Amino acid sequence: MIMNILSSPKYVILILFSLICFYILNNSRKNIKNKLEHSLILNKNYTKEVSNLSESINSSIIFNNTKIPKDFYVINSEGEKYTIDKLGLTRSSFFLRIPKLACDICVSNELEILKNYSKDTQNDLTILISYEPRLFRLKYSVRNESNNIFILPEQFNNVFDNRNHLFYFQIINDRVTNLFYPFRTKPEFTNSYIKMIIR
Numbered sequence: 001m002i003m004n005i006l007s008s009p010k011y012v013i014l015i016l017f018s019l020i021c022f023y024i025l026n027n028s029r030k031n032i033k034n035k036l037e038h039s040l041i042l043n044k045n046y047t048k049e050v051s052n053l054s055e056s057i058n059s060s061i062i063f064n065n066t067k068i069p070k071d072f073y074v075i076n077s078e079g080e081k082y083t084i085d086k087l088g089l090t091r092s093s094f095f096l097r098i099p100k101l102a103c104d105i106c107v108s109n110e111l112e113i114l115k116n117y118s119k120d121t122q123n124d125l126t127i128l129i130s131y132e133p134r135l136f137r138l139k140y141s142v143r144n145e146s147n148n149i150f151i152l153p154e155q156f157n158n159v160f161d162n163r164n165h166l167f168y169f170q171i172i173n174d175r176v177t178n179l180f181y182p183f184r185t186k187p188e189f190t191n192s193y194i195k196m197i198i199r
Helices: 002-007 009-063 104-115 119-124 133-140 154-159 187-198
Strands: 094-098 125-129 149-151 167-172 175-180
Touching (some): 094 104, 104 133, 119 125, 119 187, 133 149, 175 187
Parallel strands (some): 094 125, 125 149
Antiparallel strands (some): 094 167, 167 175
8 A cells, every 4th residue: 555655656746846845945045045154254345345444544534644754764775865855756756655564465466556557657656665675575576676665764654654554655745645545355446546646
């Protein structure tokens, strides 16, 4: 009797239908779980970006228009001091400040973006670091002939944002201006900033 029921076409169809329903339901649960996890990751990244943007705006408000001290100078790889006048800044000159503890990927990303610009634009850029230029060149594979890398002495850290974030800025009329904090996931923001500066 039981064997007859099990062998009946209706029962086989019912079993197959049940298995298909189970498979679909199980896949749906996995898909929902995956989508939920993906949404949580996106939300976390979005929250982080909003937080970074908020920090950047606050720092820009605090440090923008900061007066450069009269005794301000930077040091080249030969140990020579360069004052603002000696740097020969123009309206299209801009700086990239790279603190010692800045995120390595962030630094590499920005240097990679800058490689795409003309030599004239690259010559308008001054990179300010906190340690020996030779080590910086080795760490980030920067050309040895690059002569736009300078050490920012510690006593002038308070002129700029002294957190461990890299940022761009200009010095116009002896004041810090046009601060910009790049986003690792938004290279187009950096490109827009540079195009605004050099136009």
